[in-house]
Amino acid sequence: GAVVSQHPSWVICKSGTSVKIECRSLDFQATTMFWYRQFPKQSLMLMATSNEGSKATYEQGVEKDKFLINHASLTLSTLTVTSAHPEDSSFYICSARGRGQHSPLHFGNGTRLTVT
Amino acid sequence: AQSVTQPDIHITVSEGASLELRCNYSYGATPYLFWYVQSPGQGLQLLLKYFSGDTLVQGIKGFEAEFKRSQSSFNLRKPSVHWSDAAEYFCAVERRNNDMRFGAGTRLTVKP
Numbered sequence: 160g161a162v163v164s165q166h167p168s169w170v171i172c173k174s175g176t177s178v179k180i181e182c183r184s185l186d187f188q189a190t191t192m193f194w195y196r197q198f199p200k201q202s203l204m205l206m207a208t209s210n211e212g213s214k215a216t217y218e219q220g221v222e223k224d225k226f227l228i229n230h231a232s233l234t235l236s237t238l239t240v241t242s243a244h245p246e247d248s249s250f251y252i253c254s255a256r257g258r259g260q261h262s263p264l265h266f267g268n269g270t271r272l273t274v275t
Numbered sequence: 276a277q278s279v280t281q282p283d284i285h286i287t288v289s290e291g292a293s294l295e296l297r298c299n300y301s302y303g304a305t306p307y308l309f310w311y312v313q314s315p316g317q318g319l320q321l322l323l324k325y326f327s328g329d330t331l332v333q334g335i336k337g338f339e340a341e342f343k344r345s346q347s348s349f350n351l352r353k354p355s356v357h358w359s360d361a362a363e364y365f366c367a368v369e370r371r372n373n374d375m376r377f378g379a380g381t382r383l384t385v386k387p
Contacts, residue, residue, distance in 0.1 A: 165318075193374050193375070195377075200382075201379070201380075202365060202377045202378060202379045202380050203319075203365070203377045204377075205375075208374055250316075252318060252319070254375070256373060263321075263324075264369070264373075264375055266311075266318050266319045266321075267318055268317060268318035269316075269317070269318045271316065
């Protein structure tokens with residue numbers, strides 16, 4: 160079945176540094192990818208939607224200059240957390256959808272980011 | 276505005292007992308509805324989904340859900356819970372622009 164690979168599964172970084180998270184669709188072309196953020200014991204909150212070859216659409220309240228999203232190919236989207244701060248520590252999950260109106264949404268296993 | 280409500284934050288059931296997790300949605304059109312399960316520190320696993328047709332849908336791991344338009348509900352059920360079912364359960368609705376919105380989640384604890 161379709162698989163979405165997210166890397167790394169966990170990362171620890173220092174305040175002020177940047178961290179890149181990759182989301183790859185392994186056996187299908189992901190025309191749209193979504194990035195979610197999940198705080199402990201809370202639900203997933205949509206951060207942004209990215210379509211291949213175009214700029215990402217960010218949800219209200221999400222800083223586009225802080226959370227850089229690149230969807231340069233049909234199999235890869237990246238989320239870069241720039242100048243990370245401890246409050247950015249969270250679980251980040253990507254999801255991807257292929258072509259077709261009813262194509263299913265596949266989720267990555269998430270990335271646990273801890274900023275010290 | 277489109278929304279998904281899971282009224283129960285935490286539910287505890289005994290192993291072998293039946294389970295029902297509630298989900299209500301608010302959406303202008305016929306929604307696409309999903310139930311996902313998440314173990315601690317893990318990603319999401321799709322249990323089942325409803326697009327159209329038969330309102331009772333069967334999923335993996337013995338779960339089922341029933342879509343009731345009149346009640347705007349999509350409750351998840353399982354006749355006999357196993358200890359391995361302890362996890363966080365999320366109801367979700369897929370919106371017209373194809374992104375997915377999640378409920379707050381229900382944490383299931385299974386007593387031996």
